[in-house]
Amino acid sequence: xxxxxxxxxxxxxxxxxxxxxxxxxxxxxxxxxxxxxxxxxxxxxxxxxxxxxxxxxxxxxxxxxxxxxxxxxxxxxxxxxxxxxxxxxxxxxxxxxxxxxxxxxxxxxxxxxxxxxxxxxxxxxxxxxxxxxxxxxxxxxxxxxxxxxxxxxxxxxxxxxxxxxxxxxxxxxxxxxxxxxxxxxxxxxxxxxxxxxxxxxxxxxxxxxxxx
Numbered sequence: 076x077x078x079x080x081x082x083x084x085x086x087x088x089x090x091x092x093x094x095x096x097x098x099x100x101x102x103x104x105x106x107x108x109x110x111x112x113x114x115x116x117x118x119x120x121x122x123x124x125x126x127x128x129x130x131x132x133x134x135x136x137x138x139x140x141x142x143x144x145x146x147x148x149x150x151x152x153x154x155x156x157x158x159x160x161x162x163x164x165x166x167x168x169x170x171x172x173x174x175x176x177x178x179x180x181x182x183x184x185x186x187x188x189x190x191x192x193x194x195x196x197x198x199x200x201x202x203x204x205x206x207x208x209x210x211x212x213x214x215x216x217x218x219x220x221x222x223x224x225x226x227x228x229x230x231x232x233x234x235x236x237x238x239x240x241x242x243x244x245x246x247x248x249x250x251x252x253x254x255x256x257x258x259x260x261x262x263x264x265x266x267x268x269x270x271x272x273x274x275x276x277x278x279x280x281x282x283x284x285x286x287x
Contacts, residue, residue: 120222124239125214131246132207135165137265138253139203144196146260158256159194165249166199166206172245175229176238178213214239 139162147159156164167189170180193199222236229237254264 119219120236120239121214121217121219124243125211127243128210128214128246131243131250132203132210134250134264134266135162135246135253136200136203136207138257138262139196139200141262141265142196142257142260146262147194147196147199149256149260151256151259156190157194158253159199160190161249161253161256162199162203163190163192165246166202168245169206169210169242172238172242173210173213175241176226176235178209180209210242 142158147162148157150157150160167184167186170178170184171186174180193202217235217239222234222239224235226233226235226238257264
């Protein structure tokens with residue numbers, strides 16, 4: 076049975092290559108003379124990560140601004156992080172994750188106590204802005220070539236780009252967490268409010284235009 080399957084596969088391949096050759100031979104000369112596209116595929120990993128991290132940073136700040144001060148101690152269960160702790164967790168991991176690639180956090184940063192260091196809304200927003208600046212400066216200082224730099228201490232095939240995308244993934248994870256926290260407390264994310272307002276304005280303009 077195995078021999079029959081191999082024979083059938085060989086015949087199918089021969090038929091395919093034969094058809095391709097016949098098609099190539101019957102193609103117009105102008106088409107066969109066209110040069111092959113030898114441009115190497117390129118993806119701007121730095122550019123994409125910068126856009127993503129910057130957008131997420133702005134959302135974290137705007138959401139923190141939308142949460143009332145008396146909600147920063149709120150947590151969905153006793154064993155969960157509070158609003159304040161999640162925001163500070165996000166801010167602190169910017170230092171800790173980027174340190175895997177060689178970035179140096181401020182000497183005053185203590186990862187063991189940082190998350191519980193404050194529940195003050197203004198102080199937390201200030202930390203999000205401070206660590207956001209650190210994050211963007213670190214990534215902006217890299218090139219796409221730097222993203223491919225191997226980091227043997229993290230694994231045989233690990234590179235600096237892996238560190239950045241760990242950070243990107245972490246941002247999205249905790250953004251989802253904070254949106255769930257906000258919705259549970261009747262807080263609509265500012266970017267959702269902005270999108271709904273824009274959609275309503277667009278609909279109103281279209282309706283006005285249809286009447287004219």
